[in-house]
Amino acid sequence: MRFTRMVETRPRRPGQDRMPVSLRGVPVVNPHGPSIQPTPRGWLISAVAGVLVGFGSQLGNGCTSGHGMCGIGKLSKRSIVSTMTFVATGALTVFVTSHLFGGGR
Amino acid sequence: MKRNLAALGCGMLFAIGLCLSGMTQPSKVMGFLDFAGRWDASLACVMAGALLVYAAAARWARSVPRPRFSASFHIPTRKEVDAPLVVGGAIFGVGWGLAGYCPGPALTSLASLAPSTVIFVGSMATGILVGRASLAAVDGEPDKQPPPKHADAIGRP
Numbered sequence: 008m009r010f011t012r013m014v015e016t017r018p019r020r021p022g023q024d025r026m027p028v029s030l031r032g033v034p035v036v037n038p039h040g041p042s043i044q045p046t047p048r049g050w051l052i053s054a055v056a057g058v059l060v061g062f063g064s065q066l067g068n069g070c071t072s073g074h075g076m077c078g079i080g081k082l083s084k085r086s087i088v089s090t091m092t093f094v095a096t097g098a099l100t101v102f103v104t105s106h107l108f109g110g111g112r
Numbered sequence: 113m114k115r116n117l118a119a120l121g122c123g124m125l126f127a128i129g130l131c132l133s134g135m136t137q138p139s140k141v142m143g144f145l146d147f148a149g150r151w152d153a154s155l156a157c158v159m160a161g162a163l164l165v166y167a168a169a170a171r172w173a174r175s176v177p178r179p180r181f182s183a184s185f186h187i188p189t190r191k192e193v194d195a196p197l198v199v200g201g202a203i204f205g206v207g208w209g210l211a212g213y214c215p216g217p218a219l220t221s222l223a224s225l226a227p228s229t230v231i232f233v234g235s236m237a238t239g240i241l242v243g244r245a246s247l248a249a250v251d252g253e254p255d256k257q258p259p260p261k262h263a264d265a266i267g268r269p
Contacts, residue, residue: 057238060214061238062239
């Protein structure tokens with residue numbers, strides 16, 4: 008019961024009432040049903056993003072958990088470089104999709 | 113059997129942590145990456161908290177001779193920063209920013225059976241297979257990066 012309430016109230020915190028990117032098809036995990044409607048455009052973006060995430064994590068030998076957590080946790084130079092790279096390109100992608108094109112909701 | 117149960121327990125703990133921290137909500141992840149907009153710093157706090165726990169656990173792990181359910185710890189040994197690391201990280205970041213999903217939260221969210229999550233995980237599996245195949249084709253040195261390193265995340269001997 009407490010768990011349900013916690014998940015439910017989180018999206019309503021200040022700053023969370025707004026999608027930073029107009030990817031309406033990409034789901035927000037919510038036990039009470041998706042608040043964003045899935046569309047063919049969203050599915051296409053999900054498919055492209057999935058391939059990039061899968062391929063990139065193989066080529067770069069790690070992901071947010073592997074490099075960002077375990078790698079930085081043991082102060083690996085490779086992991087610090089990788090994490091800085093994917094946070095930078097991730098932020099750039101969000102900037103391009105939300106501020107240059109799309110313009111929010 | 114015990115080893116599989118331990119893996120199951122760790123996986124469940126990981127999934128609960130990801131859900132409670134908001135890592136499984138793509139909008140929250142993209143809010144963290146939106147430095148030019150209204151930046152949501154809370155995931156940085158998730159990261160910091162996780163690092164604190166990890167550092168303590170890793171310190172303790174170094175003091176024991178071997179894991180309880182395996183012959184040895186499997187710790188990455190490579191040190192050099194090379195092009196595949198940076199290029200792979202850059203490609204990964206673009207996908208992460210597009211969908212707001214990285215592999216762990218995406219797999220966790222598969223339980224929601226939302227169509228775009230299922231599509232994301234399916235295409236992620238495709239990307240992983242293509243990545244491994246192309247790495248094997250380019251490298252030609254299977255002994256340098258043996259596949260068991262990846263397959264053996266739970267530390268089979």
